[in-house]
Amino acid sequence: MHLSIITCLPRLLESPFNDSILKRAQQKNLVTVDIIDLRDYATDKHQSVDDYAFGGGAGMVLMIEPIDRCITDLKSKRQYDEVIYMSPDGELFSQPLANELSLKKNLILLCGHYKGVDERVREHLVTREISIGNYVLSGGELAAAVVADAVIRLLPGVLNDETSALSDSFQDGLVAPPVYTRPADYKGWKVPAILLSGDHAKIEEWKHEQALERTRKRRPGLIVD
Ligand code: SAH
Helix, strand or coil: CCEEEEECHHHHHHHHCCHHHHHHHCCCCCCEEEEEEEEHHHCCCCCCCCEEECCEEEEEEHHHHHHHHHHHHHHHHCCCCCCEEEEEEEEEEHHHHHHHHHCCCCEEECCCCCCCHHHHHHHHHCCEEEEECCCCCCECCCHHHHHEEEEEEECCCCCCCCCHHHHHHCCCCCCCCCCCCCCEECCCCCCCHHCCCCCCCHHHHHCCCHHHHHHHCCHHHCCCC
């Protein structure tokens, strides 16, 4: 998979891709991530990418021209499955959507900033819009990092234990059961005895029951009777 993330603040995206699982995924060549500085596609000597909104109102708007030039340049080098604009009013991000995106080959993630992007970008250049929740962030960078993380960890070979992503919350319509590690007794707070029993069938059964109970309590909407 290849991800091209367009941003006017590339530094905001440096660390999420340079540590831990996302870094290893790139080292193993399972994904390539390009952080593209929108300012490289500006047309003036000040490298402007934003301007005042027509009709007035507070806040700057990202201009269409640098974004169009940038997307056109990217498309001349690769065929992209989707051009995704990170937007608070987009399709709500979810595990099924992460699963769907993990099957794509090349994706562009466009990060807005300030008041957002010129509406014509959304009408003509973007194929899809994703929101990570009903709240407003200062920019699309953190949202793009969230989407990229959720998608990259699903790519085959990224997680060491191949079954690990499958046993995460939401993958089987349930949230994850509780997990414990050493010590088995901490200040008298004990790990459930079943987990120390060595009886794998019983342990699996316990985990499933716990996942069901937790889902009923915390995400009843996930359970389809
Ligand atoms: N004026 C806009 C908000 C702009 S926030 C409005 O009221 O809808 C600036 C940028 O942050 C947006 O262009 C978008 O790229 C990003 N952003 C903010 N909240 C987001 C969210 N919940 N999900 C995804 N991207 C978001």
